[in-house]
Amino acid sequence: MPIKLDKRLSLCAEEVTRGGFILDVGTDHAYLPCFLIESGVCARAAASDIADGPLCAAHRTVEQCGLESKIALYKSDGLLDLPEEVLQSVTDAVVAGMGGELIAKIISGRKLPEGVNLILQPNTRASVLRRFLCASGYEMLSERAAVDGKFIYTVINARFTGKCRELTEFESAVGALDPRDVASRAYLEKETSTLRAAASGMVRAFSEEQRREAEHMRALAKEIDDYICRRG
Numbered sequence: 498m499p500i501k502l503d504k505r506l507s508l509c510a511e512e513v514t515r516g517g518f519i520l521d522v523g524t525d526h527a528y529l530p531c532f533l534i535e536s537g538v539c540a541r542a543a544a545s546d547i548a549d550g551p552l553c554a555a556h557r558t559v560e561q562c563g564l565e566s567k568i569a570l571y572k573s574d575g576l577l578d579l580p581e582e583v584l585q586s587v588t589d590a591v592v593a594g595m596g597g598e599l600i601a602k603i604i605s606g607r608k609l610p611e612g613v614n615l616i617l618q619p620n621t622r623a624s625v626l627r628r629f630l631c632a633s634g635y636e637m638l639s640e641r642a643a644v645d646g647k648f649i650y651t652v653i654n655a656r657f658t659g660k661c662r663e664l665t666e667f668e669s670a671v672g673a674l675d676p677r678d679v680a681s682r683a684y685l686e687k688e689t690s691t692l693r694a695a696a697s698g699m700v701r702a703f704s705e706e707q708r709r710e711a712e713h714m715r716a717l718a719k720e721i722d723d724y725i726c727r728r729g
């Protein structure tokens with residue numbers, strides 16, 4: 498069964514190392530590992546999920562694609578219950594379609610070998626994930642966005658270097674996105690409208706603290722706008 502990916506998962510797939518051994522954490526239907534093997538990017542893969550329903554769906558897809566001998570499926574909470582030999586063989590780890598905080602928790606759950614190519618696609622709280630990555634010694638090598646209908650997704654590519662760094666609020670909001678790229682620019686513009694909408698909601702509140710927070714959000718939105726103008 499030929500697997501076709503949506504734009505979000507296609508972007509994740511583009512970041513995978515050719516010839517690598519990929520681990521897809523929170524795989525759900527296992528579309529990504531099946532696609533990567535069918536398209537010849539990887540020869541084998543491992544995929545995991547915490548829940549039985551998604552894992553059953555993953556088994557079904559793998560079976561329908563006839564890839565049982567090439568994709569190993571595991572029930573695991575993040576990296577915690579995976580066999581050590583799997584973790585040690587991994588070249589690429591994908592954690593996609595979850596909140597930024599959960600992705601950060603999954604990555605910090607257990608040590609992956611140094612040099613593993615992390616491909617992370619946070620659906621929410623991307624800034625929390627970016628902050629976690631840089632504070633924990635990962636470098637964000639690149640970041641790209643994908644527009645799919647009315648949704649915009651970001652995919653962060655990171656690697657462990659051991660150099661820890663605290664990101665400013667602005668740095669954690671823009672990540673490694675390059676506003677010269679149309680989709681990345683759209684992602685950043687959406688961030689500024691979200692900040693401005695939240696700020697407008699807050700000024701109607703009476704508390705001084707909320708008013709200050711609203712001002713702070715507007716200032717951050719302006720900083721991002723200026724960055725888009727300068728770099729875009």
Ligand SMILES: C[S@@+](CC[C@H](N)C(=O)[O-])C[C@H]1O[C@@H](n2cnc3c(N)ncnc32)[C@H](O)[C@@H]1O
Nearest residue numbers: 522523524525546547548551573574575593594
């Ligand atoms: C929205 S789906 C995303 C599926 C796929 N990665 C994608 O991007 O299309 C999130 C999946 O992550 C799984 N999940 C949530 N928390 C998890 C955890 N701690 N460890 C492993 N899988 C988890 C869920 O069961 C679900 O199947």
